[in-house]
Amino acid sequence: MAVCKCTGENVDSAQDLQLMELLDHYRNYDGGLIPVLQEAQSIYGYLPSEALEKISQELRIPFSEVFGVVTFYAQFHLKPRGRNIIRVCLGTACHVLGGSRIFKSIQDVLGVGNGETTEDLRYTLESVACIGACGLAPCIMINDDTHGRLVPGDMKKILEQYE
Ligand code: FES
Structure with missing residues (x-):
C-alpha cells in the first residue's frame, strides 16, 4: 500500500x-x-x-x-497484452503468397486466435492489412523485427526466439 x-x-x-x-x-x-x-x-x-x-x-x-x-482507437487495449506482439500481414501481396497459411500455422503453434494473448502473456497475435514490406511477402512482424518469405514450417522456430 x-x-x-x-x-x-x-x-x-x-x-x-x-x-x-x-x-x-x-x-x-x-x-x-x-x-x-x-x-x-x-x-x-x-x-x-x-x-x-x-x-x-x-x-x-x-x-x-x-x-x-x-x-x-485501435491503439488502446482493454486486456493485458503479450510481451511479444506478432503482426501477421494479410494484405493483398501476402494473401496471394500464402499469408493465411502463415497465420493458421502461428495459431496452431500458440493455440490463440486473432487479437488474443497466450495465457503466459508471452505472445499476442494480430492480423494487419500491410506492413509495408510487400516485396518480402508473405511476412510478419514480431515486435520491431520483420520476417519475410515465410513458409508455415518456419513459424515454430521463429516464435521460439522470442521470450
Ligand atoms: S501486403 Fe503484406 S507487407 Fe504489404
Whole structure:
C-alpha cells in the first residue's frame, strides 16, 4: 500500500500511484484525455477498467465518454497484452503468397486466435492489412523485427526466439 502525495489517498500499487500522479498533472488541462490514456496504458501495459474509472472520476469525464474513446482507437487495449506482439500481414501481396497459411500455422503453434494473448502473456497475435514490406511477402512482424518469405514450417522456430 502506498499513499499518493497529491491527494493523500491510499493506493494499492506503484502503478496506481503513478496513475494518480499522472491524473494530478492533467487535472486542469482541457483535451488531456488521449495523452492520459496513452500514458496510463504505458503504466499498466493495457487499460484496466479500474484505471478507466479512476480517469473518469478524477478528470470529471463521463465513463461512457472515456470508454468510447478507448474503444474507438485501435491503439488502446482493454486486456493485458503479450510481451511479444506478432503482426501477421494479410494484405493483398501476402494473401496471394500464402499469408493465411502463415497465420493458421502461428495459431496452431500458440493455440490463440486473432487479437488474443497466450495465457503466459508471452505472445499476442494480430492480423494487419500491410506492413509495408510487400516485396518480402508473405511476412510478419514480431515486435520491431520483420520476417519475410515465410513458409508455415518456419513459424515454430521463429516464435521460439522470442521470450
Ligand atoms: S501486403 Fe503484406 S507487407 Fe504489404
